[in-house]
Amino acid sequence: xxxxxxxxxxxxxxxxxxxxxxxxxxxxxxxxxxxxxxxxxxxxxxxxxxxxxxxxxxxxxxxxxxxxxxxxxxxxxxxxxxxxxxxxxxxxxxxxxxxxxxxxxxxxxxxxxxxxxxxxxxxxxxxxxxxxxxxxxxxxxxxxxxxxxxxxxxxxxxxxxxxxxxxxxxxxxxxxxxxxxxxxxxxxxxxxxxxxxxxxxxxxxxxxxxxxxxxxxxxxxxxxxxxxxxxxxxxxxxxxxxxxxxxxxxxxxx
Numbered sequence: 001x002x003x004x005x006x007x008x009x010x011x012x013x014x015x016x017x018x019x020x021x022x023x024x025x026x027x028x029x030x031x032x033x034x035x036x037x038x039x040x041x042x043x044x045x046x047x048x049x050x051x052x053x054x055x056x057x058x059x060x061x062x063x064x065x066x067x068x069x070x071x072x073x074x075x076x077x078x079x080x081x082x083x084x085x086x087x088x089x090x091x092x093x094x095x096x097x098x099x100x101x102x103x104x105x106x107x108x109x110x111x112x113x114x115x116x117x118x119x120x121x122x123x124x125x126x127x128x129x130x131x132x133x134x135x136x137x138x139x140x141x142x143x144x145x146x147x148x149x150x151x152x153x154x155x156x157x158x159x160x161x162x163x164x165x166x167x168x169x170x171x172x173x174x175x176x177x178x179x180x181x182x183x184x185x186x187x188x189x190x191x192x193x194x195x196x197x198x199x200x201x202x203x204x205x206x207x208x209x210x211x212x213x214x215x216x217x218x219x220x221x222x223x224x225x226x227x228x229x230x231x232x233x234x235x236x237x238x239x240x241x242x243x244x245x246x247x248x249x250x251x252x253x254x
Contacts, residue, residue: 037070037071038069038070038071039068039069039086039097041067041069041092042065042096042097043096045062045065045092046059046062046092046093047062047092048083048090048092049091050089051077051091052077052078053078059090063086069087071084071085072087073085074094082094082095082158135254136201136202137202138174138175139170139171139174139254140203140219140222143219143221146170146227146236149229149235149236150235155229156181161236163216163228164181164182164186167205167218170219186217187205187213187214187217187251189251190251190253191252192252193250193251195246195249201220201254202222203219203220203221203252203253205217205251206220206241206250207248208245210248216228218239224240225238226240227239
């Protein structure tokens, strides 16, 4: 075998090795760019040295309520608890935070100002009055922040969703409202409203398929648009209502 052939073989071996190494890279690190950029704590939050069971220990340090931190990594432990890395050997539980900005692959997108202390309290404990502009805005803003995230069948957030999982997570996280898990049950919540520009309000749920057993749901965000966990190819998208794909019904929950 000539020197050139040996060199080609060597390069091929190294390429295969690095490709395999990339596949073995923890998803938490691989998905940071293009996902959550910053989070804000909604309560006093303990800092841990690791997210893995058996290796993690609670430090004596805490983050104050309202602290904004840059997300360095995301991970899920064996009990399906979602963790966020906010520093060297510093991990916090995602459930104690809200997303304040996200990124795309090439640039920062949908950056939001940090919530005020009052807004944090309202989002965490659902103290805002039913039907208020705040609650509608909170649902819409959080739904839009999820655009670009992955679609995973059965996904309930906060880093991947299916259609009904997105609805459930957004309502619970934004305003503390508990919504059932599937399209079949969500279509019976709240009260029905006509699917028209005059009747729809931001935060309303849109359904496609059979009215009694819809196969898809999305969150109406105003101006004829909705946020939807579409499919594995598209992920979570911001789309415009179309006569070719018109919802069969809508529900008002706020």
